[in-house]
Amino acid sequence: MAHQKPLPLILLSIIPLFFILTQAQSPTAPAPAPAGPIDIFAILKKEGQYNTFIKFLNESQVGNQINNQVNNSNQGMTVLAPSDNAFNNLPSGTLNQLNDQQKVQLILNHVIPKFYTFDDLQTVSNPVRTQATGPKGEPFGLNFTGNNNQVxxxxxxxxxxxxxxxxxxxxxAVYQLDKVLVPSEFTDPKAPSSDDAPAPAKAKNGTSGDKTTADEPSPASSTKPNDAKRISGGILGLICGVFLMGTLS
Structure with a gap:
């Protein structure tokens, strides 16, 4: 009987080669696409209830500032986004009473130049500075309070x-609000300080415009010069008349 090679040894040598060829021919899985730049407009549009806030972010250029900062620096940011209902619930005429500068300040009052988690906001030190500033560069601030996982x-x-x-x-970080954070500087303007109070009006001679007893004319000087002349003339005429009557008699 002819000698036969054991088949199991041949198969064991072919199977590994088959797997190697199969893996070499199979296409490699595509690498995941890199994440695109952060876009505050796309984030809010995806939610579908921030159209008014998006409008103001666009018109004021604040949205572009947010995108530039979070994409081109190491400084994070936190945005508090009022919903459309929040703007609709504002008292009638609130937005119309604001000038262009105040509208920008209103939007910037919802932007914090630092990244805060929800837990951070429960224990943050108040007031927290926003991007909004006043006419003299004074920052607008927000106060956060946390209780039972509520901020x-x-x-x-x-x-x-x-x-x-x-x-x-x-x-x-972007958080939803159901009210618009109108700055207190818009509703409760500070009373002017003593430095801002107008100075008393000056009189022509450089003194204060307030009248004093020294400024009041004395009774003796209240008589007009012409009146004094008439009185003196009358007295002189009377004396002359008396003198003439005495001479004639």
Missing amino acids: NVSSGSVVTNIYNAIRKDPPL
């Missing part, structure tokens, strides 16, 4: 809750 934020004139984290990954 309230106050602008001084408006208090509301922070509900939903629209985005919570650094470098940008």
Whole structure:
């Protein structure tokens, strides 16, 4: 009987080669696409209820500032986004009473130049500076209070809750608000200080315009010069008349 090679040894040598050829011919899986730049407009549009806030972010150029900062620097940011209902619930005429500069300040009052998680906001030191500033460069601030995993934020004139984290990954956090954080500087202007008070009016001679007893004319000087002349003339005429009558007699 002819000698036969054992088949199992031949198969064991072919199978590994088959797997190697199969893996070499199979296409490699595509690498995941790199994440694109952060876009505050795209983040809010995806939620579908921030059209008014998006409009103001666009018109004021604040949205572009946010995108540039979070994409081109190491400094994070936090945006408090009022919903469309929040703007609709503003008192009638509130936005129309604001000038262009105040509208920019209003939007910047919802932007914090630092990244805060929800837990951070419960223990943050108040007031928290926003991007908004006053005429003299003084910053507008917000106050945060946390209790039982709930965070309230106050602008001084408006208090509301922070509900939903629209985005919570650094470098940008975006939280939903149901009220617009109108700055207290718009509703409660500070009384002018003594330095801002107008100086008393000056009289022509350089003294204060306030009258004093020294400025009042004395009774003796109240008589007009012409009246004094007439009185003196009358007295002189009377004396002359008396003298003439005595001479004739």
